[in-house]
Amino acid sequence: MSARLRIAVQRGGRLGTKSLELVESAGFRVMRGANDLLYRVENAPIDLLCVRDDDIPTFVEDGVADFGIVGRNVLEERGVGGLTEVMPLGFGRCDMKIAVPAGRAYSGAESLRGLRIATTYPRTLSRFLERAGVEAEIVSMRGAVEVAPRLKLAQAICDLVSTGATLEANGLVAVDTVMRSEAVLIRGARIADAELAHVAESIVQRFRGVAASQGAKYVMMNAPKASLPEISRILPGAGAPTVTPLAGNDDAVAVHAVCQESVFWETLEALRAAGASAILVLPIEKMM
Ligand code: PRT
Ligand code: ZN
Numbered sequence: 001m002s003a004r005l006r007i008a009v010q011r012g013g014r015l016g017t018k019s020l021e022l023v024e025s026a027g028f029r030v031m032r033g034a035n036d037l038l039y040r041v042e043n044a045p046i047d048l049l050c051v052r053d054d055d056i057p058t059f060v061e062d063g064v065a066d067f068g069i070v071g072r073n074v075l076e077e078r079g080v081g082g083l084t085e086v087m088p089l090g091f092g093r094c095d096m097k098i099a100v101p102a103g104r105a106y107s108g109a110e111s112l113r114g115l116r117i118a119t120t121y122p123r124t125l126s127r128f129l130e131r132a133g134v135e136a137e138i139v140s141m142r143g144a145v146e147v148a149p150r151l152k153l154a155q156a157i158c159d160l161v162s163t164g165a166t167l168e169a170n171g172l173v174a175v176d177t178v179m180r181s182e183a184v185l186i187r188g189a190r191i192a193d194a195e196l197a198h199v200a201e202s203i204v205q206r207f208r209g210v211a212a213s214q215g216a217k218y219v220m221m222n223a224p225k226a227s228l229p230e231i232s233r234i235l236p237g238a239g240a241p242t243v244t245p246l247a248g249n250d251d252a253v254a255v256h257a258v259c260q261e262s263v264f265w266e267t268l269e270a271l272r273a274a275g276a277s278a279i280l281v282l283p284i285e286k287m288m
Pocket of ligand 2: 053
């Protein structure tokens with residue numbers, strides 16, 4: 001049997017589906033067979049190893065998998081060791097936050113001195129406290145951290161937050177950010193099989209292309225020449241736009257730009273207010 005490269009992804013959970021979508025958007029056709037631990041890619045020598053997210057760094061570090069897709073928070077908690085974060089992937093975004101019961105005063109990490117703080121991320125929290133020069137007691141929990149203050153187990157918590165609904169439902173308020181997280185591609189010290197180096201390279205390049213095109217939009221419009229500086233300022237994350245003349249109109253130009261950030265209705269309104277017309281926003285499928 002010829003060698004195959006392995007990517008460890010979360011089975012189910014918050015990252016599983018998005019991880020598979022990323023692999024498929026990169027042009028790798030995933031065969032979902034009866035074996036839900038190992039999925040084969042049919043058009044490249046790649047297998048997906050579907051496991052618990054907490055196990056992914058270990059698998060990659062031990063060379064059982066060549067790459068892994070995991071939350072940066074998991075990597076950080078474990079200590080990076082022989083692992084490298086290749087790139088952020090643009091999904092699974094969340095913040096690790098310190099939260100306290102509503103009404104409790106907070107004026108920086110100093111306010112945590114001597115408190116009990118519940119978390120499932122004791123090492124990350126410990127480093128945060130160390131950096132701030134604050135001593136506090138860390139209560140390590142496996143889950144349901146948000147109920148700890150109500151149970152008088154702790155006076156504060158450190159947990160992941162995405163919408164904030166969980167904190168709110170438990171009468172807690174986020175007061176500080178320990179780290180920002182999102183899904184990241186990680187790799188170990190070396191690719192197990194040297195023959196697969198080009199496959200590894202292609203995974204990285206294609207993922208980069210997919211991640212870069214996510215959220216990015218191609219924006220086109222006509223605009224008076226005089227508004228160009230204003231329009232460049234409004235376009236989110238666009239770099240230098242392409243400007244071309246319009247036939248039979250010396251005062252106006254066509255402006256094309258790739259916007260790296262989301263283009264909202266407010267952006268379009270601002271563009272129109274600056275004199276732009278015939279504004280089109282198109283999705284980008286691939287980018288390299
Ligand atoms: O079974 P397995 O061990 O694989 O999964 P898991 O239960 O450990 O992880 P899972 O699927 O919950 O999360 C996987 C990864 O998703 C995490 O490691 C993060 O990188 C990322 N992620 C993004 C989140 C969240 N957003 C998130 N909101 N992980 C957890 N949460 C939890 C948080 O802990 C809190 O309980 O959601 C709640 C808060 O959500 P909001 O929306 O109410 O703020
Ligand atoms: Zn987990």
